[in-house]
Each structure stands twice: as structure tokens, then as C-alpha cells.
Amino acid sequence: MKRFSLIFLFLLCVFVTSAIAGPTKVLTVAEAKASAIDTNVVLTGEVVKVINDKSFLFSDGTGELLVHVNDGEMNKVAAMKAEVDVTGLIVQDFMYTEVQATSVTARN
Numbered sequence: 001m002k003r004f005s006l007i008f009l010f011l012l013c014v015f016v017t018s019a020i021a022g023p024t025k026v027l028t029v030a031e032a033k034a035s036a037i038d039t040n041v042v043l044t045g046e047v048v049k050v051i052n053d054k055s056f057l058f059s060d061g062t063g064e065l066l067v068h069v070n071d072g073e074m075n076k077v078a079a080m081k082a083e084v085d086v087t088g089l090i091v092q093d094f095m096y097t098e099v100q101a102t103s104v105t106a107r108n
Contacts, residue, residue, distance in 0.1 A: 024078060026090070029063035033097045035090050041099055043086040044107070050074075058099070066098045083107035 026032045026041045035041075045060030053074050058067045067086055088101040 011093045029058070029060050029065050031062075032065060032099065033063060037090055037092055037099075039090045041086065041088055042092060043099070045084065045086075049083060058084070066096065067089055067101050067104070068098060069101045069104055 003099050003103070005015055024035075026035050026039055027043065029043065032039070032041050032043070043058065043060055045058055046061045048055045048057040048064060051066070054071075055068050055076070057064055067088070068091075077083060079084045083106070084098060085103075085107060087103045089098045091098050091100045
């Protein structure tokens with residue numbers, strides 16, 4: 001009985017600690033590709049290629065991934081090789097890890 005109480009206490013501590021720590025934030029493309037869906041991302045890098053009016057290929061030196069943007073955000077990154085900060089969430093499309101951007105800011 002004492003063994004089960006210790007196991008229960010240990011599991012309770014693990015769950016409480018993870019709840020207090022809060023959501024994680026990913027800072028690189030390599031970390032983003034290894035992260036779960038709906039993980040927060042804050043990436044800094046450059047636009048490699050503009051795919052269409054709502055998507056572009058992003059690179060930060062650790063890898064590349066596709067970023068989907070909301071209406072009006074693409075005007076900020078229209079130039080290739082533009083330095084940008086991307087904030088958003090990890091989404092997955094079958095085999096690929098992608099980011100749904102909540103904001104894209106051009107760096108000067």
C-alpha cells in the first residue's frame with residue numbers, strides 16, 4: 001500500500017509541475033519540426049521563397065518550413081530574403097510540419 005501511495009504522489013508531482021511550467025515556446029525550425037501540434041513558435045529568419053498570397057518558405061539556418069499567413073500579412077514579407085519574425089502555432093499537413101502564423105514582422 002505504501003508503494004502505491006508513493007507512486008501516486010510521484011505522478012501527482014509530475015502533473016502539477018508540467019501544469020505550472022505552462023506551454024513551451026519553440027525558437028528554431030529544427031525544434032519546430034520535432035514539436036507537437038499547437039506548440040507556440042517564435043522564429044527569426046528569412047523568407048526563402050514566396051509560394052502564394054498566403055504562404056512562404058521560411059529558413060533560420062537550422063532548416064526550412066512552410067509558413068501560412070492571414071490576409072494582409074503577406075504584404076510585410078513580399079520580398080524574398082526579407083528578415084522576419086514569425087509568431088504562431090505548429091500545424092501538420094500529413095507528413096509535413098508547418099506554422100500557422102498569428103503575426104509576421106519585417107526586421108529592419
